[in-house]
Amino acid sequence: MELLYAVFVGPLRDILGHPRFFVEVLSGGVAAGLMYSLVALGFVLIFKASGVFNFAQGVMVLFAALTLVGLMERGVPVVLALVFTAAVMVALAFAIERLVLRPLVNQERIVLFMATIGLTFFLEGFGEMLWGSNVKRLDVGIPDESFTVAGVLLNTLELTAALTAAALVAVLAVFFHGTRVGRALRAVADDHEAALSIGIPLKTIWVIVWSVAGIVGIVAGIMWGAKSGVQFSLSLIALKALPVLILGGFTSVPGAIVGGLIIGVGEKVGEVYWGPLVGGAIENWFAYVLALVFLLFRPQGLFGERIIERV
Amino acid sequence: MAGDGRPLLEVERVSVRFGELVALSAVSLEIGRGEILAIIGPNGAGKTTLINVISGFYHPQEGRIRFDGTDRTSLRPPDIAALGIARTFQNVALFKGMTVLDNIMTGRLLKMKGSFLLDALWVGPARRQELEHRAFVERLVDFLEIEAIRKTPAGRLPYGLQKRVELARALAAEPQLLLLDEPMAGMNVEEKEDMCRFILDVNGEFGTTIALVEHDMGVVMDICDRVVVLDYGRKIADGPPDQVQADPAVMDAYLGVYSEGGSAPLPNLPPGEDCAGGAGARMKAGESSR
Amino acid sequence: MIYRLAGQYKTTYASDQAIFPIVQDRVVVILALLAAFVVPPLLADEYWLQAILIPLLVYSLAAMGLNLLTGYAGQLSLGTGGFMAVGAYAAFKLTTAWPGLNILVVFLLAGLVAAGVGLLFGIPSLRIKGFYLAVATLAAQFFLVWLFNKVGWFVNYAPSGTITAPPRTVLGVMVTGPEATAGARYVVALAVVTVLGLAAKNLARGRVGRSWMAIRDRDIAAEIIGVRPLRTKLLAFGISSFYCGVAGAELVFLYLGSAETLAFDVSLSFLVLFMVIIGGLGSILGSWLGAAFIVLVPIFLTNAPGLVGLDLPVALQKHIELMVFGGLIIFFLIVEPHGLARLWQITKEKLRLWPFPH
Numbered sequence: 001m002e003l004l005y006a007v008f009v010g011p012l013r014d015i016l017g018h019p020r021f022f023v024e025v026l027s028g029g030v031a032a033g034l035m036y037s038l039v040a041l042g043f044v045l046i047f048k049a050s051g052v053f054n055f056a057q058g059v060m061v062l063f064a065a066l067t068l069v070g071l072m073e074r075g076v077p078v079v080l081a082l083v084f085t086a087a088v089m090v091a092l093a094f095a096i097e098r099l100v101l102r103p104l105v106n107q108e109r110i111v112l113f114m115a116t117i118g119l120t121f122f123l124e125g126f127g128e129m130l131w132g133s134n135v136k137r138l139d140v141g142i143p144d145e146s147f148t149v150a151g152v153l154l155n156t157l158e159l160t161a162a163l164t165a166a167a168l169v170a171v172l173a174v175f176f177h178g179t180r181v182g183r184a185l186r187a188v189a190d191d192h193e194a195a196l197s198i199g200i201p202l203k204t205i206w207v208i209v210w211s212v213a214g215i216v217g218i219v220a221g222i223m224w225g226a227k228s229g230v231q232f233s234l235s236l237i238a239l240k241a242l243p244v245l246i247l248g249g250f251t252s253v254p255g256a257i258v259g260g261l262i263i264g265v266g267e268k269v270g271e272v273y274w275g276p277l278v279g280g281a282i283e284n285w286f287a288y289v290l291a292l293v294f295l296l297f298r299p300q301g302l303f304g305e306r307i308i309e310r311v
Numbered sequence: 312m313a314g315d316g317r318p319l320l321e322v323e324r325v326s327v328r329f330g331e332l333v334a335l336s337a338v339s340l341e342i343g344r345g346e347i348l349a350i351i352g353p354n355g356a357g358k359t360t361l362i363n364v365i366s367g368f369y370h371p372q373e374g375r376i377r378f379d380g381t382d383r384t385s386l387r388p389p390d391i392a393a394l395g396i397a398r399t400f401q402n403v404a405l406f407k408g409m410t411v412l413d414n415i416m417t418g419r420l421l422k423m424k425g426s427f428l429l430d431a432l433w434v435g436p437a438r439r440q441e442l443e444h445r446a447f448v449e450r451l452v453d454f455l456e457i458e459a460i461r462k463t464p465a466g467r468l469p470y471g472l473q474k475r476v477e478l479a480r481a482l483a484a485e486p487q488l489l490l491l492d493e494p495m496a497g498m499n500v501e502e503k504e505d506m507c508r509f510i511l512d513v514n515g516e517f518g519t520t521i522a523l524v525e526h527d528m529g530v531v532m533d534i535c536d537r538v539v540v541l542d543y544g545r546k547i548a549d550g551p552p553d554q555v556q557a558d559p560a561v562m563d564a565y566l567g568v569y570s571e572g573g574s575a576p577l578p579n580l581p582p583g584e585d586c587a588g589g590a591g592a593r594m595k596a597g598e599s600s601r
Numbered sequence: 602m603i604y605r606l607a608g609q610y611k612t613t614y615a616s617d618q619a620i621f622p623i624v625q626d627r628v629v630v631i632l633a634l635l636a637a638f639v640v641p642p643l644l645a646d647e648y649w650l651q652a653i654l655i656p657l658l659v660y661s662l663a664a665m666g667l668n669l670l671t672g673y674a675g676q677l678s679l680g681t682g683g684f685m686a687v688g689a690y691a692a693f694k695l696t697t698a699w700p701g702l703n704i705l706v707v708f709l710l711a712g713l714v715a716a717g718v719g720l721l722f723g724i725p726s727l728r729i730k731g732f733y734l735a736v737a738t739l740a741a742q743f744f745l746v747w748l749f750n751k752v753g754w755f756v757n758y759a760p761s762g763t764i765t766a767p768p769r770t771v772l773g774v775m776v777t778g779p780e781a782t783a784g785a786r787y788v789v790a791l792a793v794v795t796v797l798g799l800a801a802k803n804l805a806r807g808r809v810g811r812s813w814m815a816i817r818d819r820d821i822a823a824e825i826i827g828v829r830p831l832r833t834k835l836l837a838f839g840i841s842s843f844y845c846g847v848a849g850a851e852l853v854f855l856y857l858g859s860a861e862t863l864a865f866d867v868s869l870s871f872l873v874l875f876m877v878i879i880g881g882l883g884s885i886l887g888s889w890l891g892a893a894f895i896v897l898v899p900i901f902l903t904n905a906p907g908l909v910g911l912d913l914p915v916a917l918q919k920h921i922e923l924m925v926f927g928g929l930i931i932f933f934l935i936v937e938p939h940g941l942a943r944l945w946q947i948t949k950e951k952l953r954l955w956p957f958p959h
Contacts, residue, residue, distance in 0.1 A: 053732055103935040110677065111938050113732065114878050117871065118930030125923025239867065242736045250732075279751045288740035295729045295737060366825055392827035404822035406815050408883065417815050421827040423808045427836060430807045431800035441807055445614045484826065 011273035025272050026265060031158035033264020034165045038220035039237050040244040040256040041168060042213040048176070048251045049185035049209040050101070051109060055116040056123060058238025060214055063127040064089055065221030070131040082218070089214030090207075097206045105202070106193065120238070161223045165257060168216065172253050185209060189251070243291035263287045317380060319344045319488055319520050320365065325374030327360055327544075334360040336544040337374070342488070347514055348522045349531040349552075352541035353564060358524040359401055361541070362490050365522075366398045367391035378488070393421055397486035401493050401524075403473045407466030411476050414465050415451060418483025419444045451479050455509060471502040475509075482513060489513070491523040495530060503527070507534055532556070540564070620802055637791060642784035650783035657896045658790040659851045664876040664888035665801050666844025671874070672882035673810055674837035675817025676726055680738035681845055681873045683745035686865035688715040688846025689853045690755045693764040697757055704769040704777060708793065708850050715846020716839045718745070723838025727831045730820075742867055750862045765859035777854045786855040793851065797844060802885045804840070813837055814883070845873075875926075879933050881940025890941040898926070 015022045039061055046054040054060075067088050071081040100115050176182040188195040188205050196202055224237070240263075248259025267283050275282045318341040327335040335357045342348050350358050363369045365376060367388040376384045378394055386394075397418070406414050423440055430437045452458055455475055460468060465476060474494060481489060494510070495503045511534055513519050525531050531538060531552060538555040540548040542564040548555045555561055621627040641654055667681050692711035696702060722741040729737055749755050756764050768778030775781045776789050804810055812833045815823035824830055853860045872895060880891020902922045937943050 100931055100935075107934075107938060110731075111934055114874075115931050115934045117874075118927045118934065120927065121923045121930070122927025125920040125925075125927065129917065129920035129924070239739065242739065246733060246736050281747060281751070284747045285740060285743035288736065288743050292725060292737045292740040295733055296725055368821075368825065388825045389827050389829045392825060398825065400822065404819050406818035406822070408818050409811070409814050413811055413814070417811050417823070417828070418826055420808065420812055420815075425808060427804060427809050427840070430809050431804050437807065442614050449614070480826065 007274070007277065014273055025268055027158065029265030029268030030261060031161060031264070032268060033261040034158075034161050034257075035220065035224055035260075036237070036241055036244045036264055037257045037260025038161070038165055038168070038216065038223060039241040040248065040260055041165075041172070041253065042216045042220065043241060043245055044248075044251060044253055044256045045172070045213045045216065046209055048189045048253075050206055051112075051189045052101070052116065053109065053113045053250070054213070055113060055238060056119040057213065057217065058241065059120045059123045059127070060089070060092075060217040061221045061224065061237065063092070063123050064214065064218040065225040066127045066131045068218065068221065069225065085218055086215055089218060090211040093207050093210035093214055096210055097203060101206055102203065164219060164223070168219065169253055169257055176253065181205075181208070240287055243287040246291040247294055263290065266290055318342055319346075319379060320522075321375075321377040322361075322365070323375045323377070325361075325364055325371040325376065327357075327364055327369055327371050333544050335364070335371070335541075338541070338544070338546050339374075340539050340546060340549060342520055342522055344520055345514070345518055346520055346537060347510070347535045348520075349535040349538045350522060350524045350541065351526070351528075351531060351538060355543075356541040357544040358541055359492055360544075362398060362492050362522075362524060365391075366396060366490060392484065395484075395487035396490065397481040397484045397488070398490035399474070399477045399481050399492055399494060401496065403470070403477050405465040405473055405477055405480070408464065410462050410464055411457065411468070411479075412445075412448065412452070412461045414476055415448045415479045415483050416444060418480040419448060421484055448479075448483055451482055454512070455479050455482075456505075471498050474498070475506070478506075478509065482517075482519075485517075487520060489519050489521045491521065493524050493526065495525065495527055503530065510534060620806070634795065638788065642788055645784075647783050650787050653896060653900065655783065655787055655790055655856050657892055658787070658794045659848055659856050660873070660876060660896060661889045661892035662794050662797060662851065663845050663848035663873045664880065664892045665798060665885060666841045666848060667873050668877045668880075668882065668885065668888045669801060669805065669813070669844065670837050670841035672877055672884065672887070673805055673817065674813035674834060674841075675820075676723075676834060676837060677731065677735040678738040678841070679735050679867070679870045679874065680722065680741040680745075682865040682867060682869035683742040684715050684719055684842045684845040685849030685852060685869065686745055686749055686862065687718045687842075688712060688849030689860065689865070690749055690764060691715065691846065692850035692854060693766075694755065694757075696767060696769065700767070700769075704771060704854065705789075705793075707769075708847050708854075711850045712843040712847040715849070716843040719838045719842020719845075720835055723835050723842075726834045726838065739867070742870055746862050746866055749865075761861075763859050763861040764853060766854040769854075779858070790851055790855050793847065797847065798885065798889075801844070805885055809836065817883075875930060879930065879940055881942030884940065884942035886945065887940050887942030890945065894941065898922075898929070 039057060042057045042060065043054060046052055046057070064085055068081055068085045071084055072078065076084065096119065100119060101112075104112055104115055176185065184195070184200045185205055185208075187198075187200060188202060241260075244256060244259040244263050246259070247262055248255030248257070267286050270286045271280070271282050320342040322338060322340050324337045324339050325335055326333070326337055338357075338361065340348075350361060352358055360369065364371055367383075367386050367390070370385060374384070375382055378391075378396065383391065383394065406417065409417070423444060425437055425440060452461060455478065457472065457475055457479065460472060460476075465473065468476065474496075478491070478494065481491075491510070495506050498506065507530060510521060510523070514521055523535075535552060537550060538548070538552050539546060540555060540558075540561050547560045547564060548558045550558075619627075621630055641650060645654065663681060663685060666684075667678060670676050670678050688711045691714040692707050695710055696704065696707045718741075722738065725737050726734055750762070756762055759765075766777045768775060768780055770776060771789065774785050776785045805813075812823070812828045815826070815828050816830060816833050820830060823833075849865065852864070857864065876891035876895045877888060878891070879894050880889065881887025899922055902925060903918065933940065
């Protein structure tokens with residue numbers, strides 16, 4: 001009886017009793033969620049366009065952030081550093097296409113997935129070798145101030161992240177559905193061989209996609225880095241992005257956003273209100289268990305396409 | 312060999328819909344014991360859907376399926392397999408990572424009992440069972456003349472041989488009813504002759520009832536006892552090959568569309584020829600093909 | 602010339618289905634096994650045993666477990682670390698609660714506990730497939746590690762949060778705990794791996810292995826020929842977790858001596874996955890080769906620069922290790938997606954023909 005009370009009634013009373021605090025927790029959750037979404041966006045792009053599940057997305061975020069910070073530390077002005085980092089990510093995309101994707105072009109998806117895991121290790125070592133592995137501060141001039149609106153505490157950095165994410169989604173949605181290149185990308189995601197056979201230039205498409213994902217990675221890196229410093233744990237975000245993808249579906253851009261929000265809010269609310277019941281640190285596994293439960297009822301996620309098995 | 316006694320399989324007014332699309336509409340048919348039945352029809356008529364319903368992969372929205380007298384409509388595929396229905400697939404569904412021998416051995420899985428603990432020790436009953444089944448599978452390998460490719464991974468075989476291995480796998484289960492979905496698709500004349508011979512042998516020696524979906528009219532005319540014609544999900548003819556051949560509704564459905572198998576349009580087809588150089592017709596007349 | 606098969610005819614199916622059908626193979630393996638039991642404990646020094654051979658044996662057991670699940674049954678799992686943790690903590694609780702229980706029995710029971718947990722987390726596998734299943738196994742990984750961290754009962758309320766292997770003997774010889782010699786620990790690990798390895802091979806080449814591979818290759822067709830998916834997948838999860846559980850117990854009791862949850866975190870799951878990929882999915886031999894590779898490469902990388910006269914700072918070495926690791930994985934996937942086991946097979950085939958090209 002006491003247990004039921006503690007689990008169901010207690011937290012709800014807390015929530016309802018302190019609405020302003022709840023809204024703050026929510027906004028914190030939204031902010032975290034948006035961060036996840038930004039990373040997940042990169043995943044979705046690559047998966048949508050090449051059918052590759054890019055485990056290295058998190059490391060690409062880290063790598064982008066490391067490069068940016070490294071340049072800025074050496075006195076390069078912000079804008080120039082951004083441009084240069086973008087160029088680096090594009091070069092990286094070329095290299096990945098040439099050395100990893102092309103040799104594995106018709107292998108099964110699991111093989112490509114494992115190759116991206118290998119890529120993760122490689123980029124991690126490479127990035128840290130180039131720029132060092134201690135934590136760095138990342139400041140691109142986005143103000144990080146808190147202010148209150150109607151008694152609720154908000155943060156400019158988080159708002160910027162939200163707006164950026166929204167803008168990115170809009171641009172990407174238009175890109176995929178409104179342009180020829182976007183359509184070609186969707187064809188490639190469906191079936192490499194078929195796409196090749198109707199003349200879609202696979203190599204170019206892949207370079208484009210991985211570059212775009214890299215640039216999305218830069219944005220994500222900036223947001224994360226400004227918030228919590230640029231460090232190795234950034235690459236662990238890749239793992240957290242997986243439940244986001246589960247919820248949102250692997251191929252849906254809006255899904256990545258919604259999924260990220262659900263996970264971010266769910267985690268925060270769970271940790272603050274239910275965490276104390278079990279000793280805290282629920283955040284370590286909450287997202288995954290949520291994804292698991294979700295999968296049991298809807299194996300293709302909220303926005304994903306229904307998996308139809310043909311005989 | 313015509314059917315005797317009650318039919319082995321009865322399909323009663325089965326309808327299958329996928330959302331708006333009607334794949335099968337109130338289809339009824341019977342397959343007698345020991346018969347070789349052909350299911351033909353233009354593309355999209357619902358032939359594979361019918362096979363899928365019989366093998367339990369789809370469940371019909373309406374209608375019943377009776378196997379050996381008892382209602383089996385709602386069973387799932389593993390249970391249907393346990394009853395003695397085996398099938399092959401239109402796009403060969405072999406286990407590409409395993410050798411031919413292992414693939415055929417999987418067909419024996421239903422007959423293999425045992426605890427995994429004994430398997431792990433590889434002693435006693437587990438070992439004996441493995442060897443017994445291996446012996447049975449080897450007989451099948453001889454029967455279908457695929458000795459040379461026993462240890463080849465299935466994924467590396469040419470298409471025609473893959474189809475033969477798939478037939479072996481289906482036969483390994485010692486089924487009462489064998490469903491073949493386009494077993495001759497993509498084969499050349501020699502391969503088709505071999506396949507016809509095997510099908511007739513299976514029917515003759517083991518008494519297996521066979522239903523095959525087929526496009527090649529020569530094959531159908533030659534080896535089948537009865538033909539069922541589907542068009543747009545409905546059955547439009549059912550009877551012995553010559554009768555169906557002359558049916559105006561069937562000719563209507565096929566008019567001008569038919570091109571596979573290389574034979575002439577139905578009405579001009581000389582009886583008893585084409586498949587296996589008439590060997591089929593001769594077999595029917597009581598000669599042995601071996 | 603050296604590897605002639607001429608004259609070796611198989612006259613019974615039994616001989617054809619033997620694990621080592623070729624006489625030369627059989628002889629070599631038996632000799633090698635005998636040598637393995639006798640030579641290292643007597644001749645090898647502490648370093649070799651402790652840093653190379655024992656971890657090799659422990660990891661190859663874990664790799665075998667994961668290979669059965671992912672390589673044979675096709676169920677991608679990133680929860681290996683979690684299942685190993687279950688085995689380790691279960692062994693700890695069992696042996697501290699019943700100190701008189703033979704440590705080998707403890708390992709066995711710990712494995713069974715891990716198998717139970719594995720079955721539980723395997724239930725979703727009927728609905729969830731492929732990458733999605735990998736994410737579900739991550740739920741197991743993170744949850745289990747969190748559980749062992751949070752609940753003090755698992756470490757017998759030790760303030761340090763670690764579990765330590767208490768001294769235990771087998772046949773009068775001390776095999777765990779601070780006084781156990783590396784040689785004794787090595788022999789126990791080798792014995793366990795030999796027995797369980799044989800069992801794994803038997804499972805893989807028989808009825809169970811075939812039903813797993815059928816599910817892996819084409820699960821719909823498998824169902825239609827009569828394989829029951831849930832039962833088959835659960836068996837895979839259960840047996841795999843058993844192996845991983847025993848490996849986890851060995852990790853603490855025979856290798857590290859003591860451990861905390863950090864030893865079982867998600868990076869261990871990935872490490873074992875690499876062993877399986879590099880060694881070869883769907884191959885028992887591959888599990889060994891992959892484990893050997895993963896154990897030896899860092900040692901090689903640590904010592905190689907010194908051998909060549911280069912003196913690299915530790916941090917740089919770590920970075921290079923990561924790069925080489927990642928690079929090698931990609932390299933292997935490109936060159937031979939079926940791993941070292943396949944390379945070995947190809948080598949043997951070439952040896953048979955040597956000096957002829959084909």
